[in-house]
Amino acid sequence: MAMTAQETATEQGDEVTLFVARRVESGYEEAFEAWAKNILAAACAHEGNLVTGLLRPAGPGEPWHLLLHFRDAGAFRAWQASPARAACFEKADGHHHEVHRHEILGMEGWFATTPGAAQRRPPVRWRMAVASTIAIAPLVVASAVLIAPYLAGLPVPVRPLVTAPLISGLMTYAALPLVTRWLRRWLFPADK
CATH class of the missing domain: 3.30.70.100 (Alpha-Beta Plaits)
Incomplete structure (x- = not known):
């Protein structure tokens, strides 16, 4: 069953x-x-x-x-x-x-x-991992360059509590939808 x-x-x-x-x-x-x-x-x-x-x-x-x-x-x-x-x-x-x-x-x-x-049938997991990496890498780099210097005075365990929600929101609503559109034919090869 x-x-x-x-x-x-x-x-x-x-x-x-x-x-x-x-x-x-x-x-x-x-x-x-x-x-x-x-x-x-x-x-x-x-x-x-x-x-x-x-x-x-x-x-x-x-x-x-x-x-x-x-x-x-x-x-x-x-x-x-x-x-x-x-x-x-x-x-x-x-x-x-x-x-x-x-x-x-x-x-x-x-x-x-x-x-x-x-x-559709979901993409295979390794392709999802590649697409997720492409989406999240620029967000992590931008966070390290643009936000991290302003958080230097905070304790190390608190810093991710500031950046993680920002990165997660941008990943969910902006980066991943954009990357999914760009890589649509590769992620969903049956659509070709």
């Missing part, structure tokens, strides 16, 4: 990324966006959530995409069963519905920055 993504993540201790596509009835886009922002804010406040995101439709009539990234399968399951999530769905107006759901494990979730990438 095949294991679900959650069961595999539990065994491996991997992070879990949930990528959900929802189709919204015409004329209800503004109400949906408000609902989506509320449920993503609730997810952000949930223990074990690492990041959320909302991707607007590629064109008229196309689905909206919600991205929720959790520390592990336990945090993901707790969110799925949470009263906060249930309350958000109780407030849903019925003018949108789920058309696709995809759970992604571990590092693969970092590469699901577009609807198309979330629906």
Whole structure:
């Protein structure tokens, strides 16, 4: 019997990324966006959530995409069963519905920055490691050159507490999506 993504993540201790596509009835886009922002804010406040995101439709009539990234399968399951999530769905107006759901494990979730990438088979791990290195190396160098001199007076264990969130945010929202686009054909050779 095949294991679900959650069961595999539990065994491996991997992070879990949930990528959900929802189709919204015409004329209800503004109400949906408000609902989506509320449920993503609730997810952000949930223990074990690492990041959320909302991707607007590629064109008229196309689905909206919600991205929720959790520390592990336990945090993901707790969110799925949470009263906060249930309350958000109780407030849903019925003018949108789920058309696709995809759970992604571990590092693969970092590469699901577009609807198309979330629906593909993840890149092999060594290619993900190369792409991640290409994305993070300039951030680490820039941090060492531009920020580290100003942190010299801080104790050594405190310095990473300042730079790590900055590097992580830039990696998640800027560098990795950019590198993934640049290396798309190499990361996802089946798309050629």
